[in-house]
Amino acid sequence: MIIKTTIKDVAKKAGVSISTVSRVINGMDRVSKSTTKKVQLAVETLNFYPDHVARAMINKKTQTIGLIVPQLSNEYWALMSEVIQNQLWLNGYTTLISSTDNETDKENAYLKMYIERRVDGIIYCAPSQHLSGDQQQMDMLKRSGVPIVTLDPSVVGISCVTGDHLLGSFNAVEHLIQLGHRNIAYIGGPVVSIEREFGYRKAMMMHRLNLNEALILTVNGQTPKEGYRALQQLLASGEKFDALFCGNDMLAFGAIKALEEANIRVPEDVAVVGYDDIQSASLFKPTLTTVRQPISDIGKELIGLLLQCMDQEVGNRTPRKIVVPTELIVRESSGVGKQDETFFFHEER
Amino acid sequence: MIIKTTIKDVAKKAGVSISTVSRVINGMDRVSKSTTKKVQLAVETLNFYPDHVARAMINKKTQTIGLIVPQLSNEYWALMSEVIQNQLWLNGYTTLISSTDNETDKENAYLKMYIERRVDGIIYCAPSQHLSGDQQQMDMLKRSGVPIVTLDPSVVGISCVTGDHLLGSFNAVEHLIQLGHRNIAYIGGPVVSIEREFGYRKAMMMHRLNLNEALILTVNGQTPKEGYRALQQLLASGEKFDALFCGNDMLAFGAIKALEEANIRVPEDVAVVGYDDIQSASLFKPTLTTVRQPISDIGKELIGLLLQCMDQEVGNRTPRKIVVPTELIVRESSGVGKQDETFFFHEER
DNA sequence: CTGAAAGCGCTAACAG
């Protein structure tokens, strides 16, 4: 058994009372120079580290924030987690990160764990359908009174930050339309945020283009594999398309792989646009045209909202919603900025 | 102020003593069926969640493991973190993940935080030079008595898991040599694990090849940017080379980007091999020949070693070292499996 | 089987 040095040991060593030691290590209270020195010496020689657990018990503050993301091994979420963690650290908080794999059971388990561990707040980044869908989960959260903010899904009574996905997707698809494409396919689904599909539909409709439901594919994951499979399926169906909009970059990578294996050139034969602008998007070949989400801004807004929520009493919290703008990053995969022929080719159809 | 329901409230509601409630929620002790039911009812209606902080205080166990990685936004470390976290969760532990950006200050701060928070153990994944270099850090750790295991760096008296990087790199470079390359460059440096450079040197020496120090580049980071910059520098130097081995895949991506911008074809003009086999390696174009590290195995070994260490008294811990084999994954970037001409071209020089 | 009581390590009044 490891014997930890406690405040008591320090007090004895320094020949003072424990409250004096407490005062010195917290630095807020007035203690004479000489005793301060004595205590500091004792602290160092005894290698004393104040027990955060005991402190948390008294302060009723753990200085811990729980973060829930769908998948830590996903570049987008990894970066988001890092940003949030760093920012929270600057505010004096430690972050507990959990990765749910989109499984409701895991979400519930982690949420319960956060409540039991008395985190000071929760940042919930999860696909919308889960959060609004699982009433039990919401109950647990609301009754616990833990301050919480969400990314993307809007839940009644909870502050949230969301990218302007409807507009972002709309712009992306409009970009393809302006390039002359008419048969545009979409890969997405609820896991990727349904608003992106709506943006796609809106753009198609506003431009009076035929909305072929066979070109709209739903996937259950966010990895290249799902994109690859979806494309194989689409190709097998025999439906014609000259452009593809993907709910996220990973799906786009997989889709492009499938296209190339079928000897379909990107962007010459099919133009592709992704979503998120993860780091790989600019490393991929062709470089990926995509909708950039300002991860750093999103992270900051989330934290701002959460800290604000934590300041308010549980009764009178005013939920706020912040919409963060997205940006279309045009690269090779949509056929612009590489060869102008591509552009003209499409215009002339 | 949020009023949490405590064990006291439950006891009152159920009309029993707090110790009985404690017995019921812990389920270990013998309590009569009828009281058990009464208590459970009270727990549910009052929405009671046992306070993990108070429990930790008594048990002197936080059921928390601290994990330190260089960079969470790096695909390799993100995956490693996810694997470790999931595995630890299955063992009843929660993981605190920290990302150091290779800054000693941050490492120290996080380590201190872990000690103060009384984590039950630490998994330290960090570039070797830092760990063995910062004596102050090691002191803090050793005196605290916190069980710790490391990934890669060997420190006296601490268990560690390490990939067989010397052999892995050796094989990678030998692969290039067998392909007929003679002027092989290397990008790495201490941040990437010095053993990879040694593997490179060993292969060159064993094959009696000229070891041109100008072809060995040191970088300070692990992102594509560093690889890109290093290659630009190498190209500017005018040194001739026909192959390139990179300390990790990210560096390789950046390096290839730089090569292509200089109109040097990969693998036709320069063959490239990376290290790690992150997911992007097979998505990249050309697909990347690389040395695979079995992340899942490494994670499991780390946890096994840590749990073992946690079982032992602080005095008689026997440090163990586990070496995990790596595997060369041959893809397009080294010039095999694409066009045979490439292969012959090099053989005939 | 169940209750009373003693703390875990620390902070925060409350007195000196």
Next chain:
DNA sequence: CTGTTAGCGCTTTCAG
């Protein structure tokens, strides 16, 4: 300025 004391919410002897 400094010491004494009462808990925070829970587990765990120790007696019934």
